[in-house]
Amino acid sequence: MTSSRLRVLIAATEIYPLAKTGGLADAAAALGAALVEIGFDVHFVMPAYAQALEQIWADGSLQPLPNINGLEGGMLLSGKMPDSGVPVHLVDLPTLYRDGGELYVDASGQARGDNPQRFAAFAHAACELALGDLELPGFDIVHCNDWQAGLIPLLLQIRAGAEAPATVFTIHNMAFQGQCPAEQWGELGVPLRPEQWPRVEYYGQASFLKAGLEFADQLTAVSPRYAEEIQTSEFGFGMEGIIQARRESLTGILNGIDVSIWSPERSPWIAAPYSVNSLTGKARCKQQVQQELGLETDPSAPLMTFIGRLTWQKMADVLLEALPRYFEAEPDRQFVLLGNGDRALEARYLALAATYPGRMAALIDYTEERAHQLHAGADILIHGSRFEPCGLTQMYSMRFGTIPVVRPVGGLADTVLDYSPESQASGLASGFQFEDPSPEGMLEGIQRAIELYRQPESWLALQRTAMTQDHSWSASARAYAGVYERARAGRAGG
Ligand code: ADP
Ligand code: GLC
Numbered sequence: 001m002t003s004s005r006l007r008v009l010i011a012a013t014e015i016y017p018l019a020k021t022g023g024l025a026d027a028a029a030a031l032g033a034a035l036v037e038i039g040f041d042v043h044f045v046m047p048a049y050a051q052a053l054e055q056i057w058a059d060g061s062l063q064p065l066p067n068i069n070g071l072e073g074g075m076l077l078s079g080k081m082p083d084s085g086v087p088v089h090l091v092d093l094p095t096l097y098r099d100g101g102e103l104y105v106d107a108s109g110q111a112r113g114d115n116p117q118r119f120a121a122f123a124h125a126a127c128e129l130a131l132g133d134l135e136l137p138g139f140d141i142v143h144c145n146d147w148q149a150g151l152i153p154l155l156l157q158i159r160a161g162a163e164a165p166a167t168v169f170t171i172h173n174m175a176f177q178g179q180c181p182a183e184q185w186g187e188l189g190v191p192l193r194p195e196q197w198p199r200v201e202y203y204g205q206a207s208f209l210k211a212g213l214e215f216a217d218q219l220t221a222v223s224p225r226y227a228e229e230i231q232t233s234e235f236g237f238g239m240e241g242i243i244q245a246r247r248e249s250l251t252g253i254l255n256g257i258d259v260s261i262w263s264p265e266r267s268p269w270i271a272a273p274y275s276v277n278s279l280t281g282k283a284r285c286k287q288q289v290q291q292e293l294g295l296e297t298d299p300s301a302p303l304m305t306f307i308g309r310l311t312w313q314k315m316a317d318v319l320l321e322a323l324p325r326y327f328e329a330e331p332d333r334q335f336v337l338l339g340n341g342d343r344a345l346e347a348r349y350l351a352l353a354a355t356y357p358g359r360m361a362a363l364i365d366y367t368e369e370r371a372h373q374l375h376a377g378a379d380i381l382i383h384g385s386r387f388e389p390c391g392l393t394q395m396y397s398m399r400f401g402t403i404p405v406v407r408p409v410g411g412l413a414d415t416v417l418d419y420s421p422e423s424q425a426s427g428l429a430s431g432f433q434f435e436d437p438s439p440e441g442m443l444e445g446i447q448r449a450i451e452l453y454r455q456p457e458s459w460l461a462l463q464r465t466a467m468t469q470d471h472s473w474s475a476s477a478r479a480y481a482g483v484y485e486r487a488r489a490g491r492a493g494g
Contacts, residue, residue, distance in 0.1 A: 178208030227252025256473030
């Protein structure tokens with residue numbers, strides 16, 4: 001295969017386990033490893049946040065970066081990913097990435113004011129690497145992820161024109177667009193020809209996302225359904241016109257999950273391992289969750305969980321409204337929340353937990369360990385989303401035999417097939433869907449799930465189907481290989 005030695009540089013601003021705020025980190029890490037499996041020479045480039053530097057410092061090698069937008073003293077630390085061994089390059093500009101702040105937001109949860117400078121500098125450094133201007137060979141493909149990497153295709157074009165590597169831009173979330181006030185643009189070191197400004201301008205500001213969508217050779221979205229949805233005003237967040245214009249260059253590719261990590265047989269953190277052939281360990285996991293979180297230790301009580309960011313996207317506000325009715329419907333129902341985000345919602349979930357002692361726990365936090373324990377110990381995952389580009393959480397829960405109740409949008413629609421006696425008879429049912437993004441809609445979906453939960457034989461059949469869905473990365477990695485080919489072919493043809 002001609003692609004077998006292609007050099008691919010994956011630019012992402014979070015990669016698990018070096019840094020993570022959500023699914024991008026998991027998806028980027030696992031895609032890189034899966035591309036290596038099928039023969040690509042893959043490298044990652046990411047900002048050198050303190051927690052990332054610590055993890056690869058010992059075995060890394062350092063080289064100076066050229067002055068970027070007046071920032072002297074930058075370094076590139078090159079090493080290997082702790083688990084997969086994929087080469088990774090960390091862009092170290094300490095004033096931008098090691099100031100003790102969060103990855104993208106300030107203490108109040110708003111986008112950091114210096115984000116344009118931070119991610120423009122990241123794009124400049126990634127271009128140095130991509131073009132072979134550092135002490136490393138250049139790359140054939142640069143795969144950019146989300147708005148933070150949005151300036152890379154444009155900068156490559158400015159610097160190398162037709163000689164630049166082919167570029168692919170992946171949309172993980174259209175809602176985050178990387179706005180930059182027009183007056184700040186001049187400080188970013190991205191000189192535009194006058195006719196190029198409209199391809200970056202968005203309602204008077206510059207948008208890093210728009211630049212990525214306009215200038216990359218190929219676009220991908222993280223599920224086939226999302227690739228369709230973002231062509232509409234409901235899901236396009238104002239970018240639908242650009243997506244429609246570029247639909248011939250857009251491919252929807254479902255994320256996979258790393259099945260070596262998210263596995264009830266291999267997870268190091270759960271009370272007892274189990275598998276699709278024997279789910280007895282799952283009961284122990286449920287008991288552990290109930291005991292540790294102060295819930296009634298009732299093996300037959302339905303235990304529902306929410307694991308995710310407390311945001312509008314995830315319908316965390318709607319769930320909060322639905323919960324009192326959820327509890328009131330039947331006295332044994334339980335619920336555990338793991339997540340953080342909107343500060344007001346965090347406080348309201350804590351207050352609600354206090355009114356349902358023994359039945360509800362709110363963990364305003366996120367750790368991988370607790371996430372595994374809940375995926376293993378719960379019976380039902382509630383995953384209502386107003387929009388969901390792909391969603392990994394529902395795939396993780398399915399692996400653990402925890403049945404997702406989802407809104408059929410984006411990747412949720414592509415991965416969770418609604419239960420009915422017929423869909424179960426044909427071996428397709430893997431969860432429950434509800435359409436209406438209201439507390440009533442959500443409660444209806446949950447009600448259907450709990451009714452089946454009370455019929456152990458049918459529930460077990462559903463668990464088995466969910467657990468045996470193939471969500472590994474291999475098919476998706478091959479689909480990306482096809483996109484890389486198209487990006488290169490488009491370039492060759494001009
Ligand atoms: P999104 O990226 O939109 O948050 P995904 O379902 O794609 O949604 O990915 C969520 C990933 O982030 C999962 O690995 C999940 O366990 C993890 N996660 C969930 N909530 C949080 C949180 N509050 N902080 C960090 N990671 C989280
Ligand atoms: C984004 C999306 C999520 C997706 C993830 C990884 O964070 O919100 O749906 O799974 O990116 O692609």
